[in-house]
Each structure stands twice: as C-alpha cells, then as structure tokens.
Amino acid sequence: MDKRRVVVTGLGAISPVGIGVEENWSNxxxxxxxxxxxxxxDTTDFPAQIAGEVKGFxxxxxxxxxxxxxxxxxxxxxxxxxxxxxxxxxxxxxxxNASRIGVHVGSGTGGVQTLVDTAFTIRDKxxxxxxxxxxxxxxxxxxxxxxxxxxxxxxPNLAMxxxxxxxxxxxxxxxRLIEYGDADVMIAGAAEAAxxxxxxxxxxxxxxxxxxxxxxxxxxxxxDAERDGFVLGEGAGIIVLEEMKxxxxxxxxxxxxxxxxxxxxxxxxxxxxxxxxxxYGGAERVCFGSRRGARSWKH
Numbered sequence: 001m002d003k004r005r006v007v008v009t010g011l012g013a014i015s016p017v018g019i020g021v022e023e024n025w026s027n028x029x030x031x032x033x034x035x036x037x038x039x040x041x042d043t044t045d046f047p048a049q050i051a052g053e054v055k056g057f058x059x060x061x062x063x064x065x066x067x068x069x070x071x072x073x074x075x076x077x078x079x080x081x082x083x084x085x086x087x088x089x090x091x092x093x094x095x096x097n098a099s100r101i102g103v104h105v106g107s108g109t110g111g112v113q114t115l116v117d118t119a120f121t122i123r124d125k126x127x128x129x130x131x132x133x134x135x136x137x138x139x140x141x142x143x144x145x146x147x148x149x150x151x152x153x154x155x156p157n158l159a160m161x162x163x164x165x166x167x168x169x170x171x172x173x174x175x176r177l178i179e180y181g182d183a184d185v186m187i188a189g190a191a192e193a194a195x196x197x198x199x200x201x202x203x204x205x206x207x208x209x210x211x212x213x214x215x216x217x218x219x220x221x222x223x224d225a226e227r228d229g230f231v232l233g234e235g236a237g238i239i240v241l242e243e244m245k246x247x248x249x250x251x252x253x254x255x256x257x258x259x260x261x262x263x264x265x266x267x268x269x270x271x272x273x274x275x276x277x278x279x280y281g282g283a284e285r286v287c288f289g290s291r292r293g294a295r296s297w298k299h
Contacts, residue, residue, distance in 0.1 A: 003179040009252040010089030010240030012081035012189075016052035016233055020084060033217035035231055041197050048209035050216040051195045052233030070133040071142070072111030073234070078143035078191030079150075081236035085187060086151060089240040090252060093152050100184040102155030103144040104174040105238060106166045109194045111138025116198055143191055155183045165263075166190040167237055172261030174241050184246045191236035200232060206271065 011021045016034025018024035027034075034052045043049035059068045059076035062083060068076060082105060093101060118134050136142055141159035148157050156177055160170040167190035174188035203209045210229040212219040220231040247254055 004181065005244040006175045006178045006241050006258045007244050007247050008239050008255040008258065009185075009242045009247050010085040010087075010091070010187075011255065012083065012085030012088065012238040013236070014054055014057065014077050014081045014191075015235035015237070016054055019054065019057055021088070033220075034233075035216040035219055037213070037216065038195065038200070040195055043200070046200055047204045048200060048211050048229070048232070049213045050210070050219055050231060051200070052220070052231055052235070053195060054234055067146075070137045071146075072114040072138045072193065074107050074109075074111060074191045074193035074236075075137070075142050075146065077193055077234065077236040078105055078107070078189075078238065079146045081189070081191065081238040082143065082147045082187055083150070085189075085238040085240050086147070089185075089242070090250075091151075091185065091240065092250075097184070098152050098154040100155055101151075101153045102157055102174070102177065102183045102186050103147050103153055104156065104158040104160065104170045104177070104186055104188045105143040105147065106158075106160030106162075106170045106190045107140045107143070108161060108163045108166045108190070108192055109199070110140040110161070112194050112199060113196045114138040116196065144187075147187055153187070156186070160190070166192075169263060171239065171241070171258070172263065175258050175261055178241055178243050184243045186241045187238060188241055189236065189238035191238075193234045195232055195234050203232060208271065 013021045013024045015024055017027040017032055035050055036053065037043070038049055038051045039053060054077065057077070059071070059080060062080045063071075063076065071079070082103075091101070114134065114137055118130055118138075121129050131137070140161050144157050144159050147153065158170075158173070160166050160173065162169045170190055171188045174186035177183045177186055200209070208229050210219040210227070210231050212228065216231075221227045222230070241258065242252065244254075244257070
C-alpha cells in the first residue's frame with residue numbers, strides 16, 4: 001500500500017523559557033535563557049548547580065487538584081502540554097472517530113522523584129504508608145493514559161522511553177501508525193521532570209554536566225567548541241499529527257508536513273555517542289559529556 005502523508009495540526013509546549021507555545025516562541029526569538037540556579041533543593045555539595053527549571057508552573061490551573069495529587073511532575077507537564085496541542089488542533093472526538101485517534105507520549109526517566117520519595121517512605125515509615133497511587137502516579141505510560149481518558153481517545157495508546165531521543169522516536173513512531181493506516185490522528189511527544197538530587201548527582205559523577213554555575217545563561221552550548229557538558233532540564237513538547245486528507249477535510253490549520261523519519265543505534269558506548277560525519281571525511285565525533293571540541297551529529 002502507498003504510505004499516507006502526515007501533517008502537524010496542533011502544538012503544545014512547556015519549557016524553561018515559557019508555559020505554552022506562544023510564550024515559548026516569544027522568549028526564544030528574544031534570546032532569553034531559561035537556565036539558572038537550581039531552586040528545587042540545596043545544591044551546595046553538587047559540582048553542577050544549574051538547570052532549566054520550568055518557572056511558575058501550577059498544574060491546578062489546568063487540571064483538578066485531586067488529579068494533580070496523583071501525578072508526578074512529569075505527568076503534569078505532559079498532560080498540560082498535550083491539552084494545549086489538542087485544543088490548538090481543533091479536533092472534535094465522536095463515537096465514530098474515537099478509535100482512529102491515538103496517543104504516543106513518553107518520557108526518558110518517568111517519575112524519578114516519586115520513586116525516590118516512596119523508597120524513603122518505605123524505609124522510614126513502612127510499606128503501609130505507601131500511597132496506593134504510587135504506581136499510576138509515576139509510570140511512563142500515564143501521560144498517554146490521562147490524555148486518552150480526558151478526551152475519549154480509543155486509538156493506539158503507547159509510551160516510549162529512549163532517553164534523550166524519546167520525543168523524536170514517539171513522534172516518528174506515531175507518524176508511521178498514520179502512514180500505514182492504524183490511525184488518522186496521533187497526539188505525540190514526551191515530557192521530563194528529572195531535576196532531582198539523584199539525577200543531578202548521577203550526571204555530575206559522570207562528569208556530563210556543565211559547571212558554568214556563575215554564568216548559567218551561557219552553559220547550554222551543544223555546538224560550541226568550549227562546551228563543558230549539558231544542562232539538566234525539564235518540560236514537555238507535544239504535537240498533533242494527522243493524515244493530510246483527514247486534516248484538509250475538516251479544515252484544520254496545517255503547520256508542517258512530516259516528510260520522513262529514521263532511527264538507528266551507533267552500537268558504541270552507553271553514554272558517549274560516536275557518529276561519522278561525511279563532511280569531515282568520515283571522522284568520528286564523540287558527542288556527550290565534557291569532551292571539548294566535540295561536534296554534534298547531523299539531523
């Protein structure tokens with residue numbers, strides 16, 4: 001069968017530079033940085049003391065307080081970004097089309113803080129004090145679960161966990177479901193909320209993080225010869241993908257067409273990424289951690 005064409009008809013974003021697509025875009029084009037000193041916990045003993053925190057995010061502005069209590073922060077971010085994307089798309093869900101609309105939203109780490117908090121609860125107070133909502137408040141597939149329940153979406157419901165590639169893989173996988181006729185519309189993307197003591201300590205021990213603590217706004221510089229590591233951040237990016245003819249029939253606003261997607265593994269190392277860049281005579285470039293002079297891979 002011929003592959004169907006896939007377009008983008010909805011956008012949702014929450015990041016260190018803004019809550020919502022409009023605020024994100026205005027701050028990006030103004031050159032504002034979202035990197036600063038960590039405020040979630042005391043970083044005195046940490047080599048890297050900076051991160052990209054989402055400032056001023058209050059999930060209860062968008063979701064009931066009861067629901068929020070049972071969601072790790074990554075789920076809150078993902079659900080709110082997904083709601084923005086869904087509303088932006090103008091989709092109307094009916095009994096006739098519900099089974100043709102799905103969700104594919106993942107997370108690289110899931111509910112890290114909830115996991116740590118629960119471990120301490122068991123150690124200090126015993127298993128009877130563990131919340132019965134511990135699992136559904138922390139597992140990676142619950143962004144997709146909440147979005148499907150909220151809007152009555154009965155198509156493919158999936159979650160991806162491939163570290164930093166999660167959102168890209170989820171979007172590409174969702175596009176293929178549309179291309180080959182398994183769905184007409186997919187909400188796709190990922191969310192992360194891993195600015196925790198355990199994450200900052202672990203990446204710090206791996207010497208993967210930038211330590212430009214005195215000038216955090218200059219720390220995230222992935223293509224700079226003087227980069228000294230990456231910056232831990234949080235947020236969510238969700239889009240609505242749709243089969244082109246389906247989108248045109250309902251008069252949807254089309255932002256772009258997703259023309260293709262590919263994925264592979266370099267089979268090299270658990271953290272260092274080795275990529276051959278044809279423009280540089282096939283030279284290998286290491287693109288992770290604090291290796292100075294590293295070049296980023298080509299997309």
